[in-house]
Amino acid sequence: MTTALTRQDNVLGRIVAADPAEFAAAHWGRTPLLSRAADLRGPGGFHDLLSSAAVDELLSRRGLRTPFLRVAQQGKVLPGARFTGGGGAGAEITDQVLDEQVMRLFADGATLVLQGLHRIWSPLIDFTGRLSAELDRPLQVNAYLTPPSSQGFATHYDTHDVFVLQIEGTKRWTVHPPVLPDPLEQQPWGGRADEVAANAEGTPALDAELRPGDALYLPRGWLHSARTENGRSLHVTIGIRGLTRYALVEELLAMASTDPRLRASLPYGIDLTDPDAVGAELAATVAALRSWLLTADAEQIVDRLRERTGPATRPAPLGPLAQLDFADALTPADMIVARAGLRWHLTRDGDRITLHLGGGRTLAMPGECEPAVRLALDGVPLPVGELPLDDDADRLVLARRLLTEGIVVPA
Secondary structure, three states: OOOOOOOOOOOHHHOOOOOHHHHHHHOOOOOOEEEOHHHOOOOOOOOOOOOHHHHHHHHHHOOOEOOOEEEEEOOEEOOHHHOEEOOOOOOOOOOEEOHHHHHHHHHOOOEEEEOOHHHHOHHHHHHHHHHHHHHOOOEEEEEEEEOOOOOOOOOEOOOOEEEEEEEEOOEEEEEEOOOOOOOOOOOOHHHHHHHHHHHOOOOOOEEEEEOOOOEEEEOOOOEEEEEOOOOOEEEEEEEEOOOOHHHHHHHHHHHHHHOHHHHOOOOOOOOOOOHHHHHHHHHHHHHHHHHHHOOOOHHHHHHHHHHHHHHHOOOOOOOHHHHHHHHHOOOOOOEEEEOOOOOOEEEEEOOEEEEEOOOOOEEEEEHHHHHHHHHHOOOOOEEHHHOOOOOHHHHHHHHHHHHHOOOEEEO
């Protein structure tokens, strides 16, 4: 994660009352951190990101569909049929949110969970895009609207780190140490429900009421529950999709398939119930794997990790029509800049270069374009006329291609 920036320079300072280096060393992936509103940098609270009025708009005027809304009551997620239906004439999609049904369920004590807000609500799209770039991690955003005197979910843990941003109202959070430190995605809390419930009876590591503008960081695995008391509560949870050493192991094992010793069949007729027979094959396999691991290439791992994480992060939105109009009328004086959040890398093969954009998408170009492409993608706005190519005609051709491919945008 980025640690070179100060709190005054970055988005992280809005949600963490610590310098990035201190947060990285003392809390990231280790311990929770409660940050009070008075200690955070920003406009004062998080109403610019979401509000009750925004929730009303999403529920009633945006044609919201499942799974962008979940409804939970008494610790259970209700079936979508309880709050969705057809959209009326000209919008016969059958799973659109019915605002009056949602209103009744909320009045009866259900918690509303708006999911994927990093894709559908503009202020959170912009905020999480910047935060994702700083942390260099894919993010997901949910909002929780909980009625008075309610608890949407029982004590549980998440398999990803989270930031909790209290928007409106108050909510009391109870946090306990993990029953399984650093759980993987395939190790959800449901498989340890009894242990989680037992630990929740112990003394909490943190018991605090979050008020508007407060923020809470929770590493994956930390047990938590939250409850409203006198009024309704609205908070946003930002989930951080991290990478683990186990991910490196998975990629290494996938790459190990290139070794013929590890592809070899087990002996004909081997008795799989005989520990001695299986043990001999296991020893030979471990020896072959150990030998292969010593030859593992870090560059190959980087490429695989890039392809693994790339599809989880979308670049900043662009206006397709405005983008095409800008490209059509492009002049050497016009300014372009790399599209925020775009993940890319360049490779060269002889006199050709290939721009890799994740998800298997590539763009091939003449090798002489490499300096200009790198300059266009370095994140600093520049005039098209300053691209290092022979003449303005070549500069315009390259810039238009980068624009129509959604790689750069108007600055």
